[in-house]
Amino acid sequence: MSIKLFKYVTNFCIKSRVLMKYNLSTSNNEKLIKVTFNKANGEKVTAEGKKGDSLLDVIVNNNLDFDGFGACEGTLTCSTCHVILNQKNYDELPEKPSDEELDMLDLAYNLTDTSRLGCQIVLEEKLDGLEVNVPATVNDARNWPTFHISRHKTFYGFFPSCNIIVYTVFDIFYSS
Amino acid sequence: MRWRYLRHIVRKYSKDNNRFHVGIVGAGPAGFYCAQQLLKTIPGCQIDIYEKLPVPFGLVRYGVAPDHPEVKNVINTFSKTASNEHVRFIGNVTLGRHITLAQLKHSYHAVVLAYGAEEDRKLNINGECLTNVVSATKFIGWYNGQPQNKNIKVDLNAEHAVIIGQGNVALDVARILLTPVDILRKTDITEYSLEALAKSKVKKVTLVGRRGPLQVAFTIKEFREMLKLPAVSTNFYEGQMNTIENVIGDLPRPRKRLMQLMYDASQKLESRGDKSFDILFYRTPISLLGSDKIEGIELAINRLEGDKAVITNEKYTLKCDLAFRSIGYRSIQADPDIPFNRASSIVPQSTGIYSVGWLSSGPIGVIVSTMSNAFQTASLIGKDFEKGLLSDNPKPGYSYISKILKDKDRITIDWNGWTKIDRVEIERGMKRGKPREKIVNVDEMLKIGGT
Ligand SMILES: Cc1cc2nc3c(=O)[nH]c(=O)nc-3n(C[C@H](O)[C@H](O)[C@H](O)COP(=O)(O)OP(=O)(O)OC[C@H]3O[C@@H](n4cnc5c(N)ncnc54)[C@H](O)[C@@H]3O)c2cc1C
Secondary structure, three states: OHHHHHHHHHHHHHHHHHHHHHHHHHHOOOOOEEEEEEEOOOOEEEEEEOOOOEHHHHHHHOOOOOOOOOOOOOOOOOOOOEEEOOHHHHHHOOOOOOHHHHHHHOOOOOOOOOEEEHHHOEOOHHHOOEEEEEOOOOOOHHHOOOOOOOHHHHHHHHOOOOOOOOOOHHHHHHHO | OHHHHHHHHHHHOOHHHHHOEEEEEOOOHHHHHHHHHHHHHOOOOEEEEEEOOOOOOOHHHHOOOOOOHHHHHHHHHHHHHHOOOOEEEEEOOOEOOOEOHHHHHHHOOEEEEOOOOOEEOOOOOEOOOOEOEEEHHHHHHHHOOOHHHOOOOOOOOOOEEEEEOOOHHHHHHHHHHHOOHHHHOOOOOOHHHHHHHHOOOOOEEEEEOOOOHHHOOOOHHHHHHHHHOOOEEEEEOOOOOHHHHHOHHHOOHHHHHHHHHHHHHHHOOOOOOOEEEEEEOOEEEEEEEOOOEOOEEEEEEEEEEOOEEEEEEEEEEEEOOEEEEOOOEEOOOOOOOOOOEOOOOEOOOEOOEEEOOHHHHOOOOOHHHHHHHHHHHHHHHHHHHHOOOOOOOOOOOHHHHHHHHHHOOOOOEOHHHHHHHHHHHHHHHHHOOOOOOOOOOHHHHHHHHEO
């Protein structure tokens, strides 16, 4: 049993050391900016990034394991890097969300008025210590309307009140 | 019970895991996302992904529009999963033709069906087999180089194209028809479709839906793209948009923003060019008219009762010389042993045989919804594994299936084979200033990447 476990733990340690080293080496002349991600399951993850990095970069560069985060790699074609800020931080961000960002946010689960896409939030020194909530995604069964009930009912039922997006469903009504 | 649980914990972290075999059918987003998550939930398990075509990625390669290259970035994540030492890709193998579910059950502790929803729904009205009545699915397969659709007949020497359906797929078709060819030239659209589109005479595209603006299925990003198309005016029919003005304010934000954008567009009267994109609501096609080639569509005028469209006696004809049906997809039962729900055309979960993606959820949602669905099923499999619900006996995995394929002289493609095809496609694309030129001939793919 333990060989695998042991290997996993050692690998993990090596990896994180390498990472720390990497971070240290890049931090020589640049101040690192700290961000805390509050995950839906209660876990808090703190990581650092450089000025000019987006929140998505921070997650990718630190190898943080956020399932499915950043599926489109920061090209504004998905909403997997959805984060929620507090009102103060939201208002202080220099860039307001563009129409294109809002369009993608409209497809995010648990959308709020202070939601942003992580790939569009760019770190700067005054954001040091920023805390964002990473909302529960559909992976969280409690927030996921079951798909296995009759399609008609599902989409009739949940559409207007829920942000789940529908690719072609309503078209299906033709054939029934 | 407790002992059993302990045994599985032990198994979870022991070398024995290497003997836990999972067979996935279908190498689209659902299959890859499920594999990615299974590697985490059952560390060390061996995953084999079977794919009907020689090449992977399903609708990301053959559905997603060529002018949406960013959407295809998910391929990088899929390739990372496929390169894992515990993941094997086996292309050019069809469940129900070259292998059966019974054989998969014999070889694997868990079988995951991820073969999508490939069939398109028909209108089932008169005239559907007239020339130039085209399935949107096939048209999309055609411009994306899907081998089985490379030869479909579509005559673009037509002025007015009508698309029946108001989802994102319908918008994809409309956008490809109305986008200047010089923009498409820089995408991975197939060369033969570029040639055909360059000669296209289509000036007007009408999107027809049974219900009203509040019920459209397309999303805001795709609609906004239509508004930005060079030299294309977006038009609504008189009187069809007025009614929504009063309700916009009460809608939840996503619908509100889409409705506002549509409403604002309907108030702009100036023409942006010689092409037009028209949206027509409250119409049900009754029959497709014409003697040999389509000449028009007989439409019934609908009234909304609640959220439902009800046909009235009023009818009229909308002239057109090209028509697409884009009213959704449906899954098929690929093998008679698959626990297939005929009423809803999906495969429900059962212990040992799971479904993911469009086969599980129905043909709805973007890649991200497919991802969530696949992650969820993967964690269900992990739970079943931990509870000891999946067989503990050793299973042969690919060694059994590979014998069957060998006996049938079936040429297969492994991941290395795909990377060879990928390289050739990228090279050919480079010569034309495109990201890739897809190979559309299965034999040619097999020659380059087959083993
Ligand atoms: C036209 C179109 C455009 C789209 N555009 C977008 C977009 O821009 N953005 C977005 O987010 N989403 C888009 N989507 C949605 C997205 O493509 C789907 O959410 C996703 O592909 C579903 O994944 P899947 O794995 O369930 O099915 P698929 O992608 O269909 O994958 C199924 C795979 O199984 C294989 N297969 C089928 N039968 C068998 C068999 N018997 N044996 C073995 N293998 C088999 C198929 O060849 C295929 O590779 C689009 C969908 C369509 C139809």
